[in-house]
Amino acid sequence: MTSQPLSGRSALVTGGAGGIGLAACAALAALGARVTFTARSAESLAAAQEKLVGVATGVLCDITDRARLAEVIAPGFDILVNNAATIAPIGRIADLDPEAFSASIETNLTAQFDAIRLCLPAMLARGHGSIVNVSSGAAHRPQEGWAAYCAGKAGLAMLTRSVHLEYGGQGIRVFGIAPGVVDTGMQVAIRASGINPVSKLPRESLSQPDQPGRAIAWLCTPAADSLAGQELDIRDPVLRRAIGLPAL
Template identity: 75%
Template sequence: MTHRLSGQTALITGGAGGIGLATIRALTDLGAQVTFTARSAESLASARAALDGAGHGVICDITDRARLAQITAPGFDILINNAATIAPAGRMLDLDIAAFSASIETNLVAQFDAIRLCLPAMLARGRGTVINVSSGAARRAKEGWAAYCTGKAGLAMLTQCLHLEYGAQGIRAFGLAPGVVDTAMQAAIRASGINEVSLLPRSALAPAAQPARMLAWLCTPEADSRLGQELDIREPGLRAAAGLPPLA
């Protein structure tokens, strides 16, 4: 897949760590010019140090609609909606409505806003790729994750709607559930002790490079047979097609 994305521009939200950071490297390796968002100057500086010159980072809370509009104004060939939050974690009667609403704003509304802002330039070119980083929580409820599960379930439906409305106009839409990955979010999950996912040892988590490689592969024509689908990285045929090793 060397330089398969040469000449293409990509925007990755939530690119300062974990899957986002690894995906910047993966897309850059394929020749794409990558812009990524970070929420703070500190996280941006850390990402820049780790990337050794790869990618162009900008500070942006993706729920800041005016700032997001500024960042997307140049237009991109690829959008990867990766930014997300696991908070608030807790049983439903223990959740604050403002915190629940903020979760939906981050995990669903802001993703829609990014798509809405990026679509016009993609449609004008007659092509574009949008990948929403999903979760198994979109399909399976987890105790204490009402906000997260609801947001990700909505995001999965948003992927299908995007494919239905704009697939025929060259917009390549995918959702990807990356599995349990060794990220800062997983560290927060382990600390919460809220459900069985929090009990997984760190040794059981996949490296971020695996979903990053899958996301980069989805940006290439090799993935066209899976357009519009909600994909799970653990599916053996998908892993083989993307060149990932089989799961033990």
């Protein structure tokens, strides 16, 4: 493989203004991709753009705004990274506001579906495409207070499998990747909630965004072809060796 296996490929990273999304933008660009990312606010967009000068181009887009998302995706992309997500609302089921629960599903699942649906026509026309859905251990193991987040991520895991079933034979590579417990803005809200064991983890024990960023970019290269359609965990030692990440 060349040092830039994604040369000539265009990539869209949702929620790319910080954390894992920002790291994924940098990692994809390092492998040769032309990267576009979405941000929800003008402030976060400007801050991220300063960090990604000459690396990626940001656009203002709330991914739950279907019309705006369609505008962003209209040029067509070779790579889609569904990264944008929310941990809110945190709380036990009987205490959750139904509208907040629905908004969580809208952000963590429905908008991901929309992004995939909108990207597929151009990918299919080109005969290739890579989709990376940022998953979570919460997709498979419930955590107290995270009913909305767990439900959305579990649905996204099944969406990954569905895309593989329906389009894997047409050149569409799709992956789910659980990034582990990473030091991001989401973890600030989790620590503030104090509601389950994850919230009690000391910040110094959390991993940094660059490792899942590298993993996401690696999945978009031919080296990951044999893993298409799978839910993967960055803590898997075999996967880490393949990516070139240090052992845990």
